[in-house]
Amino acid sequence: QKEVEQNSGPLSVPEGAIASLNCTYSDRGSQSFFWYRQYSGKSPELIMFIYSNGDKEDGRFTAQLNKASQYVSLLIRDSQPSDSATYLCAVPPYGGATNKLIFGTGTLLAVQP
Amino acid sequence: DAGVIQSPRHEVTEMGQEVTLRCKPISGHDYLFWYRQTMMRGLELLIYFNNNVPIDDSGMPEDRFSAKMPNASFSTLKIQPSEPRDSAVYFCASSRDYSTLTDTQYFGPGTRLTVL
Helix, strand or coil: CCCEECCCCCEEEECCCCEEEEEEECCCCCCCEEEEEECCCCCCEEEEEECCCEEEEECCEEEEEECCCCEEEEEECCCCHHHCEEEEEEECCHHHCCCCCEECCCEEEEEEC | CCCCEEECCEEEECCCCCEEEEEECCCCCCEEEEEEEECCCEEEEEEEEECCEEEECCCCCCCCEEEEEEECCEEEEEECCCCHHHCEEEEEEEECCCCCCCCCCEECCCEEEEEC
16 A cells, blocks of 8 residues: 555646545554645645644635545635646655655646636 | 856766766855756755765765765865766755755755766
8 A cells, every 4th residue: 555645637627626535545643634736737735734633724725634544635715717737635754753854746636617 | 146166067987987076155154065956866965064074875876976075165075986867957955954854955956967
């Protein structure tokens, strides 16, 4: 099992809809979770992090964490064509004892106008 | 703040040649990371440094790859000899300490390497 798994997509949603991106991780000791967005040909940039069970909202973005199920998701409300990008989930291994991040392979989101 | 700076942005070379990628981290960041990204394998951590010292090089694929950080503002990733399978985008990233669990890595623009 890979340490961080994501569905590669593409996930296609119409403009204005909610996009739901999912990530599972294998390390039960993981404490914090990061979502990065990467536009085609560009570098990854952080959009959200979460370290407590439940939901965390930031504008149109909501991160959801369920440590018991080892599952973290990112919801994008009112999706816009400008949200079309690859979304990478990242987790520090060993419960964050090091400063590494393990990245999933990313989910490609396509928002259709 | 200028962000993480990488050079060159694009590199095309022939198999067997030496390739050197360069990175200048954000001032004040103690950690520097080198990643490789391909369609097949995604974003892979190659090596990272703390205060100029290599901490974990378990991701370096083989002895053809080497990385150095002679000072806090400069790092190199060298491939010698290069092979076509090394073709990828190489990212450098830097960060402050993760002790708060909330800080993050800031990525440079990447170097797109093509080995013919």
